[in-house]
Amino acid sequence: MAFADHIGPLLRATLEVLSAVDRPLTRRETFDRVEGRVEIAPEYLTATSSSPEPRWRQQLGWRIMEAAALGWVTRRGGWAITEAGLRALETYPENELSRQLAAQYRIEYQKGKKYADPKWAPVAEALARLEPGSWTSHGDLAALSGLAWNSISGFLSEQRPSSAHRVLRNDGQISGDFKWFDPARTDSPREVLEREGLTFDEAGRADPEQRLTADDFRGMFAELPVEPVTRRAWLVRGSSVDGRDLVPIWLHKGSASLAAANLPEFAAPIERDRLKAIVEENYQHKSYAARETKLAEFDAFCNRMRPGDYIVTTTQGKAYIGRITGEVAYVASSDQRSNLRRTVEWLNETRPVPFAHLPQPLPAKLHSQSDVTELTENIAAVEELLTALGIELGDVQSEPVRELAFPAVSQELADEILIERPQLQRLADLLWENKQLILYGPPGTGKTFIARKLAGQLAEPGAVKLVQFHPSYTYEDFFEGFRPVQRADGQLAFELRPGPFRQLVEAARQHPSDPYILLIDEINRANLAKVFGELYFLLEYRDDAIGLLYSAETDFTLPPNVFVIGTMNTTDRSIALVDTAMRRRFRFVELHPDLPPIKGLLGRWLAELQVKDELAVHNLDAPELLDALNVRIEDHDLAIGPSYLMKPGVYRKEDGLDMVWDTAILPLLAEHHYGSPPSVLDRYRSSALRRSLAVSPDLRPTSEPGTE
Incomplete structure (x- = not known):
C-alpha cells in the first residue's frame, strides 16, 4: 500500500489528538497517541538508514511542518492545533x-517564491477585479503584464484564483482543457458563467461587450505601475515551404505563416503538453528529432509570439523586417502550406536589406535550419537596422547601447606588476584583435599571474572565469553535458548541465557591452580537440553559427564580447606541441626570462x-645568479623563470636563496x-654559479637596457 493512502487518516488522527488536549504535546507524545488510532502497514513501521524513527513518523513529520506553514498548528513549546486547524478538521472530510493541505501548501509556497516578483502584480489585481x-x-x-501566454496559464494553475474560470481563450470560447481546481467538482463551466450573467453565441463565444481587455484593467487600477512590454524578435522562414517561396505572398497580404500540414484544426493558444501530444500523434512518420523541432516551432508561433514582436524573414539573399499585429489563427489552407497564420505589418517591404549589410550577429542567426528561431537576444541588432532604415521603433524605445571596448591599460597596473605599460597594452590589443591569446613559456615566468592581472584590468571581476585543463578534462566538463542529479523522490536522473564556458557565454549575452574573459590555465594539458569539440569552428569563425552536441540549439554563436586567454608551459615536451588548427585560432606571445617583459623583472622586483x-638585505645577487643559470641551461624551453625567487622570505635569511635553489x-x-x-647538477648549484661570477665578473649577463 502506498503511503499516500496512509497520510489522510494519519493527518486527521494527528489533528484530532491535538484538539482533544488542552496543552501542547511533544512530537513523540503526539505520534504515540496517533499510533493507537490508525492501523499502519508493516513496511512503514520500520526505520530507514537516515533516521531511527519509523518511516510513517518521518513522513507525517513533514506533513505537520506543512500544516504549521499554513497556520493549522503551532510548534511553540510543543505541537498545538489552532483555530484554522480546527476549521480545516471540520470542513474537509476523510482524505x-x-x-x-498539499494544495494549499503548494499555493503558499509558490506565492513566496515564483510569483513574488512585482511583474505579477497586474495579473493578480486583474483577476481580483x-x-x-x-x-x-x-x-x-x-x-x-508583458508576459507570455504560457506564463499566464501557469499562474492560473498554481495560484488558483477564484475567478480563473472567467479567463477564456482569445476568441471567447472556453478552453477544451479547462478543469476545476477541485477534482470533485463536475458542474459545467459554461453553466456557471451563464448563471453569473455571461452570454454566449451559437458558436460558444462569450459576448465581446462583456470582455475586459488589458486597457480596461489599466483604467481600473491606474495606480499600479505599468510594466514596460518586453518586445521579442523572431526569424520565420518562408522562402522554401514545400518548394515554394511564400515571402512575396506574406509581403502582399501582410502576414506570416507556418505550414503545419499534418496538424488537425485546434484553437490557439494551446497548452504545450497538449500540443506535444498532437505533434507526437500526427507526426509519427517523422524522426524524434524532427518532432522535437516541430514542437518547438509550433509552440513559439502559437504561444510565445505576441503582437508587437519583431519578425524577420529572408528570400533571395535579402531580409525583411516587420511587426506582428495579430494573434495566431488556424486556417485550413488549400495547399497545406500556411495553416497557422499571424498578421504582420512589414516595415521595409520596398527596401529589403542585403545579407551583406545586416549588423552582426544577424548573418550567423540567419543560417539556422529551423523554420522559427528566436532572435530576442539580438534585438539590439534588429532595432539598429530599423533605425538605419529610418523606421520608428514605436512605443518601445531601446536605450542607447554602450559600445563594447577594452579600457586602456593603466599605469597603476604597470607599476604593480613591474612591466612597462606599452608591453601590457600590446597584449590587450592582441586579445582585442584576435579574441584568443596564449601566453607560453617555461615555468616561473608569471604566465598565469599576468593573465589574471590583465583580465582584471580589461573586465569586471564577475566577468572573468578561470578554469584549469588536465588530461581527463572533457567537453562535458568545459561546455555542457549530462550530469546525475537526485530527484525529489530520491531517484537519480540525468540533466543537461552547463559547464564554465557555457555559463560565461550566457552571461556575456546578457551584457553585450561588457567584455567577458575566460582564462584557461595549462591549456595544452588537455586534448583540445576533445574539449572544444564543435566550438573549435567558432573560435575562428565568430560570425557563424553551429549546432551543439547535446542541446537542441542549432544556431549557437559565440558573442563578440567573449575573449579567451590561455597559458601554456613549454617545458613538458609531451604536451608542448599544439596542433595547427589551434595555433591558427590563437595569437601566441612568449614569456621567457631572456626576453621582454620578463627579462630584468627579478631585478626590478x-x-x-x-x-x-628594510629586512630584505640578503642574497641581492639573485638576479645575476638566475641569469647565469639560464646561460648554462642550453635548451631555450627549459629556462627558469624569476617567480621562484620573487618571494620576500628568500631575502630575509642568509640561506633563503640556497634553500629555494635546492x-x-x-x-x-x-x-x-x-x-x-x-x-x-653540480654546474647548476648556486655555489658553483657564484664561484664562476667571482672569477669572471665580465661573464655576468648584461642587464636589460633601461633597467639599471
Whole structure:
C-alpha cells in the first residue's frame, strides 16, 4: 500500500489528538497517541538508514511542518492545533483533508517564491477585479503584464484564483482543457458563467461587450505601475515551404505563416503538453528529432509570439523586417502550406536589406535550419537596422547601447606588476584583435599571474572565469553535458548541465557591452580537440553559427564580447606541441626570462622590495645568479623563470636563496636531466654559479637596457 493512502487518516488522527488536549504535546507524545488510532502497514513501521524513527513518523513529520506553514498548528513549546486547524478538521472530510493541505501548501509556497516578483502584480489585481458577468483572455492578461501566454496559464494553475474560470481563450470560447481546481467538482463551466450573467453565441463565444481587455484593467487600477512590454524578435522562414517561396505572398497580404500540414484544426493558444501530444500523434512518420523541432516551432508561433514582436524573414539573399499585429489563427489552407497564420505589418517591404549589410550577429542567426528561431537576444541588432532604415521603433524605445571596448591599460597596473605599460597594452590589443591569446613559456615566468592581472584590468571581476585543463578534462566538463542529479523522490536522473564556458557565454549575452574573459590555465594539458569539440569552428569563425552536441540549439554563436586567454608551459615536451588548427585560432606571445617583459623583472622586483622592506638585505645577487643559470641551461624551453625567487622570505635569511635553489630549482633541473649522472647538477648549484661570477665578473649577463 502506498503511503499516500496512509497520510489522510494519519493527518486527521494527528489533528484530532491535538484538539482533544488542552496543552501542547511533544512530537513523540503526539505520534504515540496517533499510533493507537490508525492501523499502519508493516513496511512503514520500520526505520530507514537516515533516521531511527519509523518511516510513517518521518513522513507525517513533514506533513505537520506543512500544516504549521499554513497556520493549522503551532510548534511553540510543543505541537498545538489552532483555530484554522480546527476549521480545516471540520470542513474537509476523510482524505480531502490531506489533499487540501498539499494544495494549499503548494499555493503558499509558490506565492513566496515564483510569483513574488512585482511583474505579477497586474495579473493578480486583474483577476481580483474580474467580477461575475465579465470575462478576459489569456492574451489580455499577457498584454497587461508583458508576459507570455504560457506564463499566464501557469499562474492560473498554481495560484488558483477564484475567478480563473472567467479567463477564456482569445476568441471567447472556453478552453477544451479547462478543469476545476477541485477534482470533485463536475458542474459545467459554461453553466456557471451563464448563471453569473455571461452570454454566449451559437458558436460558444462569450459576448465581446462583456470582455475586459488589458486597457480596461489599466483604467481600473491606474495606480499600479505599468510594466514596460518586453518586445521579442523572431526569424520565420518562408522562402522554401514545400518548394515554394511564400515571402512575396506574406509581403502582399501582410502576414506570416507556418505550414503545419499534418496538424488537425485546434484553437490557439494551446497548452504545450497538449500540443506535444498532437505533434507526437500526427507526426509519427517523422524522426524524434524532427518532432522535437516541430514542437518547438509550433509552440513559439502559437504561444510565445505576441503582437508587437519583431519578425524577420529572408528570400533571395535579402531580409525583411516587420511587426506582428495579430494573434495566431488556424486556417485550413488549400495547399497545406500556411495553416497557422499571424498578421504582420512589414516595415521595409520596398527596401529589403542585403545579407551583406545586416549588423552582426544577424548573418550567423540567419543560417539556422529551423523554420522559427528566436532572435530576442539580438534585438539590439534588429532595432539598429530599423533605425538605419529610418523606421520608428514605436512605443518601445531601446536605450542607447554602450559600445563594447577594452579600457586602456593603466599605469597603476604597470607599476604593480613591474612591466612597462606599452608591453601590457600590446597584449590587450592582441586579445582585442584576435579574441584568443596564449601566453607560453617555461615555468616561473608569471604566465598565469599576468593573465589574471590583465583580465582584471580589461573586465569586471564577475566577468572573468578561470578554469584549469588536465588530461581527463572533457567537453562535458568545459561546455555542457549530462550530469546525475537526485530527484525529489530520491531517484537519480540525468540533466543537461552547463559547464564554465557555457555559463560565461550566457552571461556575456546578457551584457553585450561588457567584455567577458575566460582564462584557461595549462591549456595544452588537455586534448583540445576533445574539449572544444564543435566550438573549435567558432573560435575562428565568430560570425557563424553551429549546432551543439547535446542541446537542441542549432544556431549557437559565440558573442563578440567573449575573449579567451590561455597559458601554456613549454617545458613538458609531451604536451608542448599544439596542433595547427589551434595555433591558427590563437595569437601566441612568449614569456621567457631572456626576453621582454620578463627579462630584468627579478631585478626590478628586488629593487622595489629593498625600498619597502628594510629586512630584505640578503642574497641581492639573485638576479645575476638566475641569469647565469639560464646561460648554462642550453635548451631555450627549459629556462627558469624569476617567480621562484620573487618571494620576500628568500631575502630575509642568509640561506633563503640556497634553500629555494635546492628545493625548487635543482629538483626541476634533475627532472630535465633524468637518467644522467647526479654530477650533472653540480654546474647548476648556486655555489658553483657564484664561484664562476667571482672569477669572471665580465661573464655576468648584461642587464636589460633601461633597467639599471
